Amino acid sequence: MTSPLAATRFSVLDRSRTREGEDGPAALRATVALARDVEALGYHRFWVSEHHGVPGVAGSAPTVLAAAVAAATGVIRVGTGGVMLPNHRPLVVAEQFGVLESLFPGRIDMGLGRSVGFTDGVRRALGRDKEDADDFGAQLDELLGWFLGAEGAAGAGAGRVRARPAEGLRVPPFVLATGDGAAVAAAAGLPLVMGDLRSRERVVAAVERYRADFRPSVWSAEPYVVVAGTVAVAATEEAAARLLxxxxxxxxxxxxxxxxxxxxxxxxxxxxxxxxxxxxxxxxxxxxHVHGTEEQVRDALEAVVEETGADEVLVTTSTYDRAALLDSYARLARAVGLAPPPGDAGAGLTGLTGLTGLTSVNA
Structure with a gap:
């Protein structure tokens, strides 16, 4: 019997977590290096996130970081998981992704969320409050309208303003399913990113509603579901648990x-x-969390994909030891049968020096 994982894409979201004694710039550089490594392992996408004023997270400007990642890689898709739309004007977001897509055509994803900040102080600094998230659906419509130009909805062409170079480009949008995100994604005809894997019943129920309510759009003819969560793989189940x-x-x-x-x-x-x-x-x-040996994780992920019908799994693992983290991604790639990209893209694993047990990863 063919494994359900054979038709499943696997991708990585990195939040540029800092480690004790490490500054933000080092964490950002490590994110770019990790992108090259997971590209070499055969992952489909590499996404970065948006967090403001969080001491342990350096990733505050995802479109800027995505540009650095795209420039350092060759074939892996690069995007955001996500840009928090209530924090920005839709026109500016459209312009930023228009620039990214123009520089790296066919490789950019536009993951969008509705969070408005980790604390009251951050929200004040951003000039936002919790109620701003209530306008997410309208903000999303306006953003997509800037790409569609005259064909679009609110915002596009308003006062003869046009989003350059975004207008006419098709940067794939994804909706992060916080709040009513699943309903918004279904109504707009957009792919859905659903987490986390620990709340399996909630994920399955939301995905079923999304598929039932999905309306085809110029962006996506069919529902597309990405399930996100922590996956930790090591030589033993105990070692994998320690990564968490x-x-x-x-x-x-x-x-x-x-x-x-x-x-x-x-x-x-x-x-x-x-x-x-x-x-x-x-x-x-x-x-x-999904964790264990390669065989244990493969079995667990097969169950996840069978339950959710997911088209893609987005792995969001963080741990202190960067070498152990990369080892986990390499073991996961081997467990689910990922293949390295052809040619020079990801020609070497920049962070694997000195690791053992990985000589067959690229075989």
């Missing part, structure tokens, strides 16, 4: 201290004296 520790602690810390910290080594975290509330959040952060 730094991010689980960062989430627990943020929930109890109000600040999202850089990633710390797992051995330090495991020796911390946590409060009861911190330990509760920490334990929750470790549960439900």
């Amino acid at each position: 520790v730094p991010e689980a602690w960062a989430m627990a810390y943020s929930r109890t201290r109000g600040e999202f910290p850089p990633l710390e080594p797992p051995e330090r975290i495991e020796g911390l004296a946590m409060t009861d509330r911190q330990r509760e959040f920490y334990a929750s952060g470790l549960r439900g």
Whole structure:
């Protein structure tokens, strides 16, 4: 029997997480290097994210970072997961993606979300409040209209203004399914990005509604579902579980201290004296992720794809040890049967020096 993974695309979202003792510029450079590495492993897309004023995340300007990633790679699709549309004027977003698509034709994705900031202070600095997310559907219509020009809806051609060089280009839009994102994506006829894999019943229900309500559009003739989540692969199940520790602690810390910290080594975290509330959040952060050996992860992902009918899996893993993270992506690529791209794109794995057990990745 053919595995459902044979027809499934696999992609990577990197949030440019900083590590303890590491500054933002180093994290951004590491994101670009990781993009080259996952391209060499055969992943379909590489996306970057938008976060403002978050101490542990350096990725604040996703279209700028996407340009750097696209310039450093050759064939992998590059995009955003996502640009938070309420933080920007739709015209400016259209112009930015128009420039990206013009420079890197056929390789750019436009992932769009509706978040308006991590804290009240960040929202004030952005000149936004939580209610701005309520206009996401209208903002999306305006953004797409700038690409469609005279054929578009609100905004396009208003006062004879035209989005240059975006007008006439077709940069594939994706909607991140926060809030009513699944309904918005279905009504607009756009691909849907759904997470996280731990909330399987919620994901399946939302995907079913999306498919049932989907209206074909100039952007997509059929529903397209990307499921996103953490996937950690190592030589043993225990080693894979340890990869989850730094991010689980960062989430627990943020929930109890109000600040999202850089990633710390797992051995330090495991020796911390946590409060009861911190330990509760920490334990929750470790549960439900897809992790294990290559065989265990392959079986788990087959179940995910069978349950959700996903067309694509977007992996969002973070851990302290960058070499171990890249090892996880390499093992995942091998487990699901990814093939390296032909030619010079990703001709070498820049971060694999000194790792063991990876000699057959490109075979």
